[in-house]
Amino acid sequence: MEAKKNVVLTLENVSKSFAKVETDEVTHALNCVDLTMHSGEFISLVGPSGCGKSTILRLIAGLITPTTGKVCVDGKEITEPSPERGMVFQKPTLFPWLTVRDNIGFSLKMQGKLKGNEDKVEHMIDVIGLQEFREDYPGQLSGGMAQRVALVRSLINEPDILLLDEPLGALDAFTRMNMQDEILKIWQKRGQLAIMVTHDVDEAIYMGTRVIVMDANPGRVVSDITIPEPFPRDRSSDSFVRYRNEILNKLHYGGKGQNA
Amino acid sequence: MASKDSKAAMPADTEKLTRQQLRELETKEKSKGQRILDRFIIALPFLCGLAAICEYCFIPNKSPNDNPYTYLGALIVLVLAYLCYGIFAAMKLRAGDKTVIEKYRYKAPLYAALFLLLAAYDYLTLKTGVLTQPFVPCMNYILNIAWIDRAYLLECTLHTLRLLFLGYFIGVAVGLVTGITCGYSEKARYWVNPIIKFLGPIPTATWIPIIMVVATSLFGGAVFIIALGSWFAVTVASMTGIQNVDKSFFEAAKTLGASERQLVFRVAIPHAMPSILQGCTQAMSSACTAIMVAEMMGVKAGLGWYMAWAKSWASYDKMFAALFMICIIFTVVTKVLDKIKRHVLRWQNGVVK
Ligand SMILES: Nc1ncnc2c1ncn2[C@@H]1O[C@H](COP(=O)(O)OP(=O)(O)OP(=O)(O)O)[C@@H](O)[C@H]1O
Numbered sequence: 001m002e003a004k005k006n007v008v009l010t011l012e013n014v015s016k017s018f019a020k021v022e023t024d025e026v027t028h029a030l031n032c033v034d035l036t037m038h039s040g041e042f043i044s045l046v047g048p049s050g051c052g053k054s055t056i057l058r059l060i061a062g063l064i065t066p067t068t069g070k071v072c073v074d075g076k077e078i079t080e081p082s083p084e085r086g087m088v089f090q091k092p093t094l095f096p097w098l099t100v101r102d103n104i105g106f107s108l109k110m111q112g113k114l115k116g117n118e119d120k121v122e123h124m125i126d127v128i129g130l131q132e133f134r135e136d137y138p139g140q141l142s143g144g145m146a147q148r149v150a151l152v153r154s155l156i157n158e159p160d161i162l163l164l165d166e167p168l169g170a171l172d173a174f175t176r177m178n179m180q181d182e183i184l185k186i187w188q189k190r191g192q193l194a195i196m197v198t199h200d201v202d203e204a205i206y207m208g209t210r211v212i213v214m215d216a217n218p219g220r221v222v223s224d225i226t227i228p229e230p231f232p233r234d235r236s237s238d239s240f241v242r243y244r245n246e247i248l249n250k251l252h253y254g255g256k257g258q259n260a
Numbered sequence: 261m262a263s264k265d266s267k268a269a270m271p272a273d274t275e276k277l278t279r280q281q282l283r284e285l286e287t288k289e290k291s292k293g294q295r296i297l298d299r300f301i302i303a304l305p306f307l308c309g310l311a312a313i314c315e316y317c318f319i320p321n322k323s324p325n326d327n328p329y330t331y332l333g334a335l336i337v338l339v340l341a342y343l344c345y346g347i348f349a350a351m352k353l354r355a356g357d358k359t360v361i362e363k364y365r366y367k368a369p370l371y372a373a374l375f376l377l378l379a380a381y382d383y384l385t386l387k388t389g390v391l392t393q394p395f396v397p398c399m400n401y402i403l404n405i406a407w408i409d410r411a412y413l414l415e416c417t418l419h420t421l422r423l424l425f426l427g428y429f430i431g432v433a434v435g436l437v438t439g440i441t442c443g444y445s446e447k448a449r450y451w452v453n454p455i456i457k458f459l460g461p462i463p464t465a466t467w468i469p470i471i472m473v474v475a476t477s478l479f480g481g482a483v484f485i486i487a488l489g490s491w492f493a494v495t496v497a498s499m500t501g502i503q504n505v506d507k508s509f510f511e512a513a514k515t516l517g518a519s520e521r522q523l524v525f526r527v528a529i530p531h532a533m534p535s536i537l538q539g540c541t542q543a544m545s546s547a548c549t550a551i552m553v554a555e556m557m558g559v560k561a562g563l564g565w566y567m568a569w570a571k572s573w574a575s576y577d578k579m580f581a582a583l584f585m586i587c588i589i590f591t592v593v594t595k596v597l598d599k600i601k602r603h604v605l606r607w608q609n610g611v612v613k
């Protein structure tokens with residue numbers, strides 16, 4: 001694999017408001033967010049529903065532009081989406097008219113790089129263990145399989161920044177734990193910057209080197225916790241429980257250590 | 261007809277299950293009575309064909325019938341064709357392929373009904389005259405006249421086909437361009453929408469008198485009318501199709517590096533394909549209506565014109581011959597469109613089942 005690229009992602013005083021359709025009001029989805037992130041970090045974003053987690057990811061992806069402030073990669077402002085910043089959505093959004101293989105190769109094809117890189121596609125199919133389904137259409141896949149395909153569809157570009165918007169939200173507990181390890185493995189191998197939104201505090205601590213806690217109305221960062229524990233992490237260790245209590249406290253769920 | 265063996269036992273090695281075996285495992289085993297019934301149904305069209313032949317040969321005619329062997333020959337050919345198809349299916353079955361015989365069994369009642377219908381029609385026309393003779397001619401008359409007038413009938417058929425496809429393809433091509441552009445671009449929609457709203461509700465036939473006055477060539481005018489109808493159907497269908505594309509697909513494609521152009525051709529159009537093809541089918545039926553009206557009212561060639569012309573000379577047998585020709589053409593065209601649609605949209609299959 002090519003030499004690792006070090007990137008710095010900065011959000012400088014970013015605010016984002018949306019106009020409401022019915023009334024003349026606006027929703028302040030994000031209010032003055034300042035963040036700096038580096039390659040090699042795995043950042044978990046947690047917070048109540050509607051606090052602007054998805055909005056942050058969409059800003060970084062370049063799908064929307066900030067109302068005020070700047071989102072920059074290595075000092076250069078982001079203006080449009082790019083395969084350098086791969087995004088996995090909450091819904092797999094696989095293209096139903098393409099087979100699994102063509103879905104994974106979609107990005108290469110769009111950039112005119114598919115010729116000569118077919119083995120890369122095959123490799124990705126191997127990574128997620130769907131060799132038998134490579135000619136199937138997404139309608140024939142289970143939810144977990146579809147999410148795995150969506151994951152490698154973005155990974156095939158070897159993005160410097162990987163944006164994951166609740167990629168495991170729709171999966172059952174077992175598939176979910178397997179996928180967590182798989183994502184970690186992929187991230188450890190390349191050491192890119194990964195930013196993952198999650199509803200699950202345990203997942204945030206299990207995977208993140210840094211957990212960013214947000215709150216709503218207006219959407220803002222309330223806490224930024226670094227977790228220097230080595231991988232793989234033990235979900236029942238003392239430090240794990242301590243982190244969980246701390247984060248739940250920040251989320252106003254008291255310190256009893258129950259799941260949010 | 262062919263022997264149906266007992267159902268295949270569950271293969272020890274489930275890994276190598278074929279689609280056919282899976283179907284057999286999942287459908288209930290047929291009882292003995294059912295299997296006898298199946299055989300009877302498969303033989304039924306053959307029996308009905310024989311009945312139709314007997315009806316034609318042995319019941320005395322009420323009106324004179326020249327050249328009586330044409331219809332008889334046609335019936336025999338149909339029965340033989342059915343028989344050959346059956347033998348082919350039986351051979352396939354011997355070779356282990358059950359799909360052909362299943363399809364054969366599925367269609368058999370329809371074929372039987374067809375033969376019965378032919379017999380009934382012959383009985384009502386030639387044999388009893390319930391349907392008065394020269395006005396509703398019997399099959400034998402129609403076939404005879406079709407054969408005698410074959411050169412001219414063929415010429416008219418070709419003319420109709422040329423007109424139909426020329427108008428249809430022009431309409432569909434232009435309709436795709438406008439529909440897709442309008443579906444994608446707000447600005448284009450601003451200008452085209454009023455045109456659609458204004459022209460849309462007017463039936464195509466309304467244009468014919470105007471075209472006959474204005475157009476320099478009637479052929480060109482007819483092409484225009486047919487194209488207009490098809491254009492309308494395809495434009496509306498592809499526009500709604502493109503507008504309904506899920507925004508999340510565009511977002512996903514953008515983060516995967518798709519350019520604006522690729523968003524249209526690689527995401528919007530494939531996603532809108534079901535709707536676009538629906539529009540194409542609708543366009544064909546509107547084109548078929550338009551062409552008949554055009555040919556009966558103005559254009560001096562083609563099957564529609566042939567029908568109107570035959571009527572004015574009171575040659576009702578010719579009229580019916582043309583009618584059957586039209587039916588055949590439209591059936592074939594619709595069937596082909598359907599095949600194309602099924603092939604293009606095969607990705608939908610898995611979802612539905
Ligand atoms: N396109 C949009 N138009 C209008 N309002 C929007 C839009 N996108 C987001 N919002 C608003 O911005 C706020 C933050 O939305 P966002 O999707 O970022 O929340 P979230 O933290 O991802 O929530 P969840 O955890 O439920 O996914 C919400 O109040 C939402 O209503």
Ligand SMILES: [Mg+2]
Binds near residue numbers: 055165
């Ligand atoms: Mg969200």
